[in-house]
Amino acid sequence: MELIVCKLIKGDIRALEDLTYAKRKDFISQHKLPIDELPIISFHTEASTAPTALASLTRVAQAELLPWLPLPRFFLSASEFVESMLASLKVPVVAPVSAAMAVTALHLRLRYGERSDGLVTRRDAEVPGSVVVRPERRLDHAWMVYSTLKMGSAEADASEMCEALLAMLVEIGRKKFC
Structure with missing residues (x-):
């Protein structure tokens, strides 16, 4: 460490x-937090501890390969080759982030009897007097910074979740102080 x-x-x-x-x-x-002066939202989740989470890799970024790397051309036309070459220049970078969060979440559950996102227990994530958001979807602590893989997915990605939480915060502030 x-x-x-x-x-x-x-x-x-x-x-x-x-x-x-x-x-x-x-x-x-x-x-003490200024609960009466500021709207506060507590958002907390629970990491999955299923075997699939323990064995998973998380896409954390994407690397761009240098354009001069030789790529196989095989049976492609020139335009298809250029298109495939540009697409193949980006490769996902993966790390066992979800697996690490699953292990720590399992440890917190077994040792302390507390459910967590892998770093913070659900009980500790709630600020007294705040509006609490508890999604049913299993998400670990690092989920908000993941690089999104699925476009057009039915589930919200991190940026959509942040946008929804900010909109909710503004709405709570309007109702509370207007």
Whole structure:
């Protein structure tokens, strides 16, 4: 962990102390949220711990290959070759993010009896006095930053979910303060 925090991201290892449960509870008790002045939404999910989640890879980005890489031409016309070449220049970058979140969610459930998104328990994600959104869909903590693969899917992707939450926040603010 020290290698990742100190060397890779050039951080301070002491900052991890602020992520402990005791420090978080202490901070929240000392810094009350202005529930009466600001509309607040608590959004929390639960990571899937099914075997498929434990064995899955998540698309986290896409890499663009250099255009001068030789690609097989086989039986394509010139225009088809150019089109296929441009399409093949983008390759997905995958990492076992969902699998890692599933493992930590399973650990939190077995050790503490709490359901979580892999990092934050559902109970701790709710701010007292806030409007709470609890989607039924199983999503882990890192879902909001994933690169979306499916276009035209019936389920909302991260950007659509953020847009809906912001619209909801504006509507709550209008009703509360107007």
